[in-house]
Amino acid sequence: MNVHRTNLPAISATRLGKRYGDRWVLRDVDLDVPAGTVLGLLGPNGAGKTTTVRILTTLLRPDEGTARVAGFDVATEDARVRARIGLAGQAATVDELLSGRANLELVGRLYKLGSRAARARADELLERFSLADAADRLARTYSGGMRRRLDLAASLVAAAPVLFLDEPTTGLDPRSRNELWNTLRELVDGGTTLLLTTQYLEEADRLADRIAVIDAGRVIARGTPAELKARVGGERVVVTLRSEDQLAAAAGALAPLAAEPPHADAGALEVTAPVSNGTTLLGVVRALDDANVAAADVGLRSATLDDAFLTLTGHATHDLEEAA
């Protein structure tokens, strides 16, 4: 909890919908993000995360519903919204034929910072995103991670009160990712409202005050990271078998130890089950041994987004992509 938090929603959406032809890519999306908090929009590719961000940043008009950002309607007061937001979209939006510094200065000028302030701000952000050494090189010579960092720096030029980041850490190495997380945490502690999309539960867990899980254009679950993790369960035990005819026996052996009914995957010859905290690997091996199941491999791992999806939607994320 931080001192800047108020009950005023910085972002609110009511029954947002977007369709292409008769295919709805977004339907009935309600969001409510209090000022100074972080909402993580979690979902697989094609779930509607980017569409939501594009509507909230005035780049796309919704076909249904309304949304307000920083107190203004995104459809009818779009200019006022743009004056109060920063955006780092999913595709890096840097100008490849300008240097990193020139990119940031241009954005600063367009935010009406004045040339001196724009230059100072560019220097500050280049330093913060470890781009100072490459500041005067053309952006097209940058690596993917450097472009991503330049793009994120551009979204911070005006220190806008509401920030939208679409999969901000995609393409970043672990060190840059940690630095970005720290930077974002500082901004939010300073009162910035942040909406970020991610495919990674860990990222949402680390940054978000609240998470909305989005799947096939609809919000299917929402809550704090702790609430969602409680629903998804903590660790998973994964048993890999040698033959398909032992799937049922293995599932039966795991059932007493599992928090939810085990999930048998005949293709992968795997049985997966969420387990309660007290369960040890040794206990699992014993239970399998007692049931005369010869496992090729037994392991414990933490819950992943796939597990979250399995629990929340009843189908795996890859089933979705195949169906799409």
Added chain:
Amino acid sequence: MTAIADPTTVSTATRLRWAVGDCLALTKRNLTHVRHVPEKLIDVTLQPLMFVLLFAYVFGGAISVSGGSYHEYLMGGIIVQTLTFAIMGTAVGLADDMGKGVVDRFRSLPMARSAVLAGRTLADMIANVLALGVLVAAGLIVGWGVHDGVGSAIAGFALVLLFSYAMTWAGVLLGLLVRAPDAAQGFVFVVIFPLTFLANTFVSTQDLPSGLREVAEWNPISAVVAAVRDLFGNPTGLPADPAWPLQHAIPVAIAWSVAILAVCVPLALRRYRLATAR
């Protein structure tokens, strides 16, 4: 926290000043591109020089015009043709921008939405002025000159720049309509090439077969070329009984420029809003 530039809370004068600032910032961006990729200037430097020399020395001996030398006749045509063809750079450059994420960045900023287009046309106009300088120098080499005084010559240059600015907006519109930069290039070629040749650009309309002659004489390019020749004091090569637009070439050329702007600017702005709202 930095002050936020909300265009709806400031006076009209400030908003206008901001819009001009946005446009200049985008103009500077486009010119910086040219500085980093100087090859982009070939079509406004080496190409016009090549055209002048080729036409002057290859066709110069074969074509004669009444009332003066072909070299003097040629320059008005080649200036208008070169600056009309320059819309290819506008269309390709804009189509290229539209295909990249950078336009999303611009559209999410509190800036005048027209600045992306206006900045493009301003930068291209600066390139056009450069091309005009190269053409004048090349013209002087092959024996062309102005003969009706400095004021009239300046009026001629102003007229051709006005027309080329109008055509730049046609290039903007085209760049927004095509799906890929390559398409813009092909389209400009199949439209502008016949447009600039089916005119009095290189030959007098007098010698064209009936039907084609009427098309050429009503072609806006012909009016602009005839007006420029008139203002430069060069031979106009007009037939004894030219069609109405060629009898009033200067006002007709201005009217065409204004008409092209009046149609293309609002259509381009509308198209920009639509193309980017999908």
